[in-house]
Amino acid sequence: xxxxxxxxxxxxxxxxxxxxxxxxxxxxxxxxxxxxxxxxxxxxxxxxxxxxxxxxxxxxxxxxxxxxxxxxxxxxxxxxxxxxxxxxxxxxxxxxxxxxxxxxxxxxxxxxxxxxxxxxxxxxxxxxxxxxxxxxxxxxxxxxxxxxxxxxxxxxxxxxxxxxxxxxxxxxxxxxxxxxxxxxxxxxxxxxxxxxxxxxxxxxxxxxxxxxxxxxxxxxxxxxxxxxxxxxxxxxxxxxxxxxxxxxxxxxxxxxxxxxxxxxxxxxxxxxxxxxxxxxxxxxxxxxxxxxxxxxxxxxxxxxxxxxxxxxxxxxxxxxxxxxxxxxxxxxxxxxxxxx
Amino acid sequence: xxxxxxxxxxxxxxxxxxxxxxxxxxxxxxxxxxxxxxxxxxxxxxxxxxxxxxxxxxxxxxxxxxxxxxxxxxxxxxxxxxxxxxxxxxxxxxxxxxxxxxxxxxxxxxxxxxxxxxxxxxxxxxxxxxxxxxxxxxxxxxxxxxxxxxxxxxxxxxxxxxxxxxxxxxxxxxxxxxxxxxxxxxxxxxxxxxxxxxxxxxxxxxxxxxxxxxxxxxxxxxxxxxxxxxxxxxxxxxxxxxxxxxxxxxxxxxxxxxxxxxxxxxxxxxxxxxxxxxxxxxxxxxxxxxxxxxxxxxxxxxxxxxxxxxxxxxxxxxxxxxxxxxxxxxxxxxxxxxxxxxxxxxxxxxxxxxxxxxxxxxxxxxxxxxxxxxxxxxxxxxxxxxxxxxxxxxxxxxxxxxxxxxxxx
Numbered sequence: 001x002x003x004x005x006x007x008x009x010x011x012x013x014x015x016x017x018x019x020x021x022x023x024x025x026x027x028x029x030x031x032x033x034x035x036x037x038x039x040x041x042x043x044x045x046x047x048x049x050x051x052x053x054x055x056x057x058x059x060x061x062x063x064x065x066x067x068x069x070x071x072x073x074x075x076x077x078x079x080x081x082x083x084x085x086x087x088x089x090x091x092x093x094x095x096x097x098x099x100x101x102x103x104x105x106x107x108x109x110x111x112x113x114x115x116x117x118x119x120x121x122x123x124x125x126x127x128x129x130x131x132x133x134x135x136x137x138x139x140x141x142x143x144x145x146x147x148x149x150x151x152x153x154x155x156x157x158x159x160x161x162x163x164x165x166x167x168x169x170x171x172x173x174x175x176x177x178x179x180x181x182x183x184x185x186x187x188x189x190x191x192x193x194x195x196x197x198x199x200x201x202x203x204x205x206x207x208x209x210x211x212x213x214x215x216x217x218x219x220x221x222x223x224x225x226x227x228x229x230x231x232x233x234x235x236x237x238x239x240x241x242x243x244x245x246x247x248x249x250x251x252x253x254x255x256x257x258x259x260x261x262x263x264x265x266x267x268x269x270x271x272x273x274x275x276x277x278x279x280x281x282x283x284x285x286x287x288x289x290x291x292x293x294x295x296x297x298x299x300x301x302x303x304x305x306x307x308x309x310x311x312x313x314x315x316x317x318x319x320x321x322x323x324x325x326x327x328x329x330x331x332x333x334x335x336x337x338x339x340x
Numbered sequence: 341x342x343x344x345x346x347x348x349x350x351x352x353x354x355x356x357x358x359x360x361x362x363x364x365x366x367x368x369x370x371x372x373x374x375x376x377x378x379x380x381x382x383x384x385x386x387x388x389x390x391x392x393x394x395x396x397x398x399x400x401x402x403x404x405x406x407x408x409x410x411x412x413x414x415x416x417x418x419x420x421x422x423x424x425x426x427x428x429x430x431x432x433x434x435x436x437x438x439x440x441x442x443x444x445x446x447x448x449x450x451x452x453x454x455x456x457x458x459x460x461x462x463x464x465x466x467x468x469x470x471x472x473x474x475x476x477x478x479x480x481x482x483x484x485x486x487x488x489x490x491x492x493x494x495x496x497x498x499x500x501x502x503x504x505x506x507x508x509x510x511x512x513x514x515x516x517x518x519x520x521x522x523x524x525x526x527x528x529x530x531x532x533x534x535x536x537x538x539x540x541x542x543x544x545x546x547x548x549x550x551x552x553x554x555x556x557x558x559x560x561x562x563x564x565x566x567x568x569x570x571x572x573x574x575x576x577x578x579x580x581x582x583x584x585x586x587x588x589x590x591x592x593x594x595x596x597x598x599x600x601x602x603x604x605x606x607x608x609x610x611x612x613x614x615x616x617x618x619x620x621x622x623x624x625x626x627x628x629x630x631x632x633x634x635x636x637x638x639x640x641x642x643x644x645x646x647x648x649x650x651x652x653x654x655x656x657x658x659x660x661x662x663x664x665x666x667x668x669x670x671x672x673x674x675x676x677x678x679x680x681x682x683x684x685x686x687x688x689x690x691x692x693x694x695x696x697x698x699x700x701x702x703x704x705x706x707x708x709x710x711x712x713x714x715x716x717x718x719x720x721x722x723x724x725x726x727x728x729x730x731x732x733x734x735x736x737x738x739x740x741x742x743x744x745x746x747x748x749x
Contacts, residue, residue, distance in 0.1 A: 048443035052436065145557070148526065159527040161431065161457060163464050251432045253461040258431045262390070297426050304426060305389050 026280045026327070034280075038186060047178045051250065052290060054182045057189045058246045059286035063270040064196060064279055065239035071277025072200055073232035074212030076129065079120075079136030080267045082143040083113045083237040085259035087244025089147065092162045092254040093155050102167050102249055106188065109245035110238045117237020121230030140264040144256035161255025164248055185246055192239055196279055199235070208232050273315055275324030284323030288315070374448030375687035380680060381421045382406070383441030385453040390428030395454050397659060398477060399424045401669030402452065404656035406677075415680045418687075423447060429454075431461035438462040442471050449474050449692055452495070452672050456480045456527050459492075467491045472692050474679075475672050475722070480531055484721040486697070491689075493696055493720045495672050499528060499604075500535030501724055501745030502628055503577070506602045507539025508743065509626075509728060510547075510575060514600065518549045520573035522564055522588065524580055525553040532579040532604060535745075549573050554584065562591045569597040577602045582612045589617035589625070601625045605726070610635050610735065611662050619734050628726040628743075629736065631671060631706050634661045636735050644705025667706050674704040675713060675722065710742040 026034065038057075042050045066080050090112050091105040100108070120139065127135050146152075148159050156162065169180035199205050207228045210218035219225050248254045266289045274285025296307040319325045374381040386399035406420040414420065423445055425437040434453070441447045449472035453459055456478045466473040467489050475495035476483055483494035510517050521536065523529035533551075537544045550571040552564045561584050568576065569592075576599040578588055585607035592601070601624070607613045608627040632639045639645040648670055652661050659666045680687075682695040699722060702713040713722045725744045729736040 046443055048439045051439055055432075055436065145555070158530075159457065161460055163460070247432065251435045251461065252464065253431055253435065255431045255457045255460065257429060257457045258461075260391075260430070262428075262430070301388055301424070301426065 027331075031280075034283075035190075042179055042182050047176055050176075050178045050182050054178070054185050054250050055247070056283070056286050056290050057182075057185045058243050058250060059267070059270060059289055060283045061189050061192055061246070062240050062243040062267050063274060063285045063289075064193065064282035065236045065243065066267050066271045067274070067277065067279055067282055068196055068200065068239070069232050069236035070271060071279075072205065072212065073208040073229060075124070075229060075232060076133035077136040077233075077236070078133050078261070078264050078268060079139035079143075080236075080240050081259050081261060081264035082136075082139040083117055083240040084244035084247065084263060084267075085143050085147065085254075085256075086116060087113050087241030088248035088254045088259065089156060089162075089244075090241065091245035091248045092164050095164055095249075096162055097155060103184075105249075106242050106245050110242045113241025113244070114234045114238030117240075118230055118234030120237070121233030122226075124233060125226050125229055137261065137264070140261040144260055147256040147259070157255075159256060161253055161258075164252045164254065166252050167249065181250055185250070188242065188246065192242065193279065196239070200279070204228065204231065269312070273312075273322050275322035275327075278322070278324040278327075280327070281323040284326075369685045370688050370691070372448060372688045372690075373446040375418070378418055379421050380415065380418050380687060381423065381445060381447040382676070383438075383445065383447035383450040384422065384424040385427050385434055385437045385441070385450065385458065386424055387429040387454060387458075388426040390430065392429040392455060395477070395665060396426075397663055397665040398452070398454065398669040398672075401656060401659055401666045402673045404659070405651065405670060405673040408651060408655045409677055415677060416684060420680075427458055429458060431457050434458035434461050435465065438465060442466075442469055448472075448687060449689065451475060451676055452477045452669075454478065459483070463489060463492060470689060472689055472696070474692070474696055475675060477668070477672070480527060481535075484719070486718055486720045491693060493693075493715070493722070495675065495722050496668070497630055497723045497726055497745070498721060499531040500538065501721075502605055502726055503532045503535035503579070504539035504745045505628055505726055505728070505743045506577060506626075507536050510602075511540065511543070514575060517547060517575040517600070518571070518573045519547050519575045519577060520568040520571055520599065521548060521551045521577045522561070522568060522580060523551070523553050524584070525555055528581075528606070529553065529579050536577060554580075556581070561587055565591040565597075566595060569595055573599060575600045575602070578607075579604050580607060582607045582609060585613045586617040589613070589621050593618070593621035603627045605629060608729075608736070609633075609664055614731065622731050623733075625731045626728060627731075627736070628728050629738070630708055630711050630723055630726050631664075631667050632708055633736060634664075634667055638735075644703075644707075647705050671704040671706040674706075675699075675702065678702055678704075708738065708742070 042053060062080060062084055066077060069075050069077055087109040090109040091102070094100040094105045094108060095102055124132055124135060147156050166177050167181070168177055169175050173180065200209070207218070207223045210221065210223055211225055211228055215225060270282070270285030270289045272285070273288040274281030274283070292311055293304065293308055296311060297304040299307045384399055384402065386396050387393055388396040388399065403422050403424060406422045409415065410419045423441060425440065427434040427437050438450060441450055450466065452475050453462070453473065454477040459473070459476045459478055462473065470491055473492040475493060478494070479496050479499040481498040481500045483492055484498065510519070521533065523533050540547055550568055550573060552568060554561045554564055561580070565588055576592070578585060578601060580588055585603060603625050605628050608629060610633065614622045632642065632645055634645070648667070649661065651670065652659055652666060656666070678699070679692065679696045683691050697715045697717050697720065699713050699715045708727050711723070711725045711727065715722050725742050727738050727742045728740050729738045
């Protein structure tokens, strides 16, 4: 835990030093290159890779949500998998039982999760740091069992889960279901990303960061601490819920075993690897949690967990600030090259 | 345009001749993705990590078995390329791995993927892709549904058939029984319970005096046992996983309850349940089995088991003979080899399913005597027979005939 806290503390300092815009988003050129890459790559790869890229974007959104909470307002959460599960189940139930269009399920899932997160934010106010992490962890552990409860079974399908129908491309577009879902997810991800960057640069964002940096100073300046803390929780949960809903549509299946605390840990890991408080890093963090387990498995089947640990250790040791550190390094290198 | 017409006619004639000769020449050899003249690609998904990692040994046994088959020359001259991925028992990961196997590795079929939730997650996908999801490693009853899911098939006897057999026995030998049931509150427990209720039929309501369920998160189930005893039941149907089964057997002896005790096959292992619970506490417990018990000395001279022991010693020395997973992996791998052998040179996905659905009285070396694998176009449950057994001294003694259950998903 101490390493992580140290990381947060260090990046905090950097976030204060740098102008807010730069610390939050990539430069214009880099952003455009990334966007073009995300737009073009699916045209040249197999459907299976497109599916993986879709999952990458979805986990990216979930990591981004955690980043707003931890990087933005300085609160820990190991319970994001619970919100992800609620979003996923909300979408699955609406689509399969309510016959709602899948596009409409995203905002509904988001609103439900926002409400749940906002409410959970109130008891969480009394806790901070490690204690808050543990309280949210309890939420993550409880969620799979709550989903198995017999009371909800007519809707949730109990342990058997629910199968979700995959949407076809609309307007008779001649692209595969996977590709359509990818571009759909990409649009949602972009909207959420831009909105999040703007949120953190707004008055509310500044208030959240002020709380993160020094709670007492923030309240002295007239920031409504409980309001902004719960708001951060709500926004984060809402975005996670949208990611969960997208995940349910992409995977076409929801079951309690999909949303164990391991998912929460994975999202947390993605945030640290991507760089705490640096939103574009969310994508890098998501790439880590989607692809590195496969690489580890490729190295050794029996010791995949151990190799995953080694790779994680290397990342933490070599680039403790995550992808952000790598990006800064690459940018300075580019500047040097341009000058020479 | 007579010239064009003549050319077209000649072309189509040539095409027809080509088509005719090519079908004649390749009549015996037909391939779908994953099969060639030299290789058959088989996909598999196992929880090598995560909460169910103990089952990973099944995948390792299968890999060792296919390697042995390859060393002996393969199947009809083709080597098996067994690609096994880890899903950590997490359904979204299963979907990713299944898609990787089907779309990237292009396997002929996915074989013996493990667990009910992981298999449920890919059930629809496999059937829409028309790729066989063959011999899944779960006892849920829903895999036997050839009408709606013609590309999915189970292997082991399903949970419902086992409790149906107990119900048949109870109705026949103890028609006045008062039954107490303890079951694990999940798909496995509920599937078993449904089999019992169906088997008892109209009499279920009057015969079952108490039903208790427990969660896997409970540290002990002692309080449930006390409650069951208080109901005055004289038959106890014990639907629990190994750890809890051992607790139940111990507690029953401790509080001096003497019901006729039916223990589900999941927990019939002598090594992991009976021995920890104490042999003296386990006398006369009734259970059912379809596989030979590797710890039972009566099979030492059995040719099928001798082959199994030899395989374990030579080809899979890391494996534990007493681990039930090795016996299962061996038996199911043998069944797949039989199916692929019957496919001959027609290695299409459709033919694989056709051959898998036309097994007649097939036996693997590890099945109990008299138990056979039978499938048909309307019966996708390869194993549906079990034999009752009673615990005597330090081992299970089989008794009665092999009983068939008749459940349809």
